[in-house]
Amino acid sequence: MAKAKTVFFCSECGHESSKWLGQCPACKSWNTFVEEKQSVTKKGGAKPRRASASPMNMSEVSIKSEERIPTGIGELDRVLGGGIVTGSLSLVGGDPGIGKSTLLLQVCRNLVNAKRKVLYVSGEESAHQIKMRAERIGAFEDELLLFCETILEEILEGIRKVRPEFVVIDSIQTMFSEELTAAAGSVSQVREVTAQMMRIAKEENIAVFIVGHVTKEGVVAGPRTLEHMVDTVLYFEGEREAAYRILRGVKNRFGSTNEIGVFEMCADGLAEVENPSKMMLNGRPVDASGSVVVCSLEGTRPILIEIQALISPTSFQMPRRTAVGIDYNRVNLLMAVLEKRVGLQLGGCDAYVNLAGGMRLGEPAIDLGIILAIASSYKNMSLPEDTIIFGEVGLVGEVRRVSQGDQRIKEAEKLGFKTCILPKANVDSLKIRTNMRLLGVANVREALDCI
Numbered sequence: 001m002a003k004a005k006t007v008f009f010c011s012e013c014g015h016e017s018s019k020w021l022g023q024c025p026a027c028k029s030w031n032t033f034v035e036e037k038q039s040v041t042k043k044g045g046a047k048p049r050r051a052s053a054s055p056m057n058m059s060e061v062s063i064k065s066e067e068r069i070p071t072g073i074g075e076l077d078r079v080l081g082g083g084i085v086t087g088s089l090s091l092v093g094g095d096p097g098i099g100k101s102t103l104l105l106q107v108c109r110n111l112v113n114a115k116r117k118v119l120y121v122s123g124e125e126s127a128h129q130i131k132m133r134a135e136r137i138g139a140f141e142d143e144l145l146l147f148c149e150t151i152l153e154e155i156l157e158g159i160r161k162v163r164p165e166f167v168v169i170d171s172i173q174t175m176f177s178e179e180l181t182a183a184a185g186s187v188s189q190v191r192e193v194t195a196q197m198m199r200i201a202k203e204e205n206i207a208v209f210i211v212g213h214v215t216k217e218g219v220v221a222g223p224r225t226l227e228h229m230v231d232t233v234l235y236f237e238g239e240r241e242a243a244y245r246i247l248r249g250v251k252n253r254f255g256s257t258n259e260i261g262v263f264e265m266c267a268d269g270l271a272e273v274e275n276p277s278k279m280m281l282n283g284r285p286v287d288a289s290g291s292v293v294v295c296s297l298e299g300t301r302p303i304l305i306e307i308q309a310l311i312s313p314t315s316f317q318m319p320r321r322t323a324v325g326i327d328y329n330r331v332n333l334l335m336a337v338l339e340k341r342v343g344l345q346l347g348g349c350d351a352y353v354n355l356a357g358g359m360r361l362g363e364p365a366i367d368l369g370i371i372l373a374i375a376s377s378y379k380n381m382s383l384p385e386d387t388i389i390f391g392e393v394g395l396v397g398e399v400r401r402v403s404q405g406d407q408r409i410k411e412a413e414k415l416g417f418k419t420c421i422l423p424k425a426n427v428d429s430l431k432i433r434t435n436m437r438l439l440g441v442a443n444v445r446e447a448l449d450c451i
Helices: 074-080 100-113 127-137 152-162 187-204 225-229 276-280 328-342 364-379 405-414 424-428 444-448
Strands: 005-010 033-038 089-094 118-122 145-148 166-170 207-213 232-237 244-252 260-266 269-272 291-298 301-313 321-324 349-355 387-389 419-423 437-441
Touching: 005 187, 033 187, 074 244, 074 260, 089 100, 089 187, 089 225, 100 118, 100 127, 100 166, 100 207, 100 269, 118 127, 118 152, 127 145, 145 152, 152 187, 187 207, 187 225, 260 276, 276 301, 291 364, 291 405, 301 364, 301 405, 321 328, 328 349, 328 364, 328 444, 349 364, 364 387, 364 419, 364 444, 405 419, 419 424, 424 437, 437 444
Parallel strands: 089 207, 089 232, 118 145, 118 166, 166 207, 291 387, 321 349, 387 419, 419 437
Antiparallel strands: 005 033, 232 244, 244 260, 260 269, 291 301, 301 349
């Protein structure tokens, strides 16, 4: 029987130590070491030595386009960069009940209907529960292979026996290796299971999707090295009570990052939202102060979304500042620019800034929209409803040029907007013809004159 030993792992980077440390020497995080009892089963016999590889010149490397498997879901294919790459390992994270398993089961249905062999491995649900959920999302024209197991060695043996083209692991925190005595979901188990799944994906040329639970901070539970090991990291965002879900690509070795897909939760599963801008602006108030429409670029897709601001005199010694869907510190910075460069007296006012639709945006191109929404609410004056805004604002009050200005204008014109307030530098570098009225501004003061 192997003797167990106590080791300590950093929950952020997975660094291993024989004793507890207050600060991780690898990632410099504080109070992240967790204690685990670990033992490795001894295996008899020496392992066969692999044939040694030698370095080669870059000119000798042949480049071939990777084979992609369409999922049948356009929004997911967009985030993945065109489809599933064979031999890839992808991680899907998100809050409980947000739709991770539902989306992957819909992908399994589409692949099975396309005559591809798919294996669904579940450690959380029984085969009966999966069958009930599968009947809700639609008909399976061919059989989906189910495997309800949590032991890693059994799962690997089953994959090698069945040899599927696509595998779903739901979820990584429920799987464990018998060679480690640590509990399922611990740092060492999550790291080992992921490493084994990555190995079989590359060796057998199988596309593997693993589902990961998230912590209260919104990151996948387990070591942060988990995200470095996989090829693609996808996060589901949105409130469970809301109808819309955002699938965001955080990492993608085969495509662009920060690409998003928009879905709507329906009775029969997740439905694609092909025009998220129209959906986000649905129900927008008309002729209301503090309401503006901005254009943000998420990956390669321009999205029009409403920013709402409410400025009111405070009843407390310290005014309140609240931001939903936008970086709180960025809002405070822009309010300081308005006070210093324009002279708006916001020190005695409560400020509430909200991004409608349940999305989260962090692109600097929405700075000018935040500025005008705050000023509009403060002056109680509304902007014309057919006006679109984008531009980055600096601490000096200047409005800086943003990328892909032509693409943003084309999207706004497609949705019927007539006027665009944008950086003057973007007007000078415009390469397309447009019927929109373009108001180029060089600083915040000029932008406020447009209200």
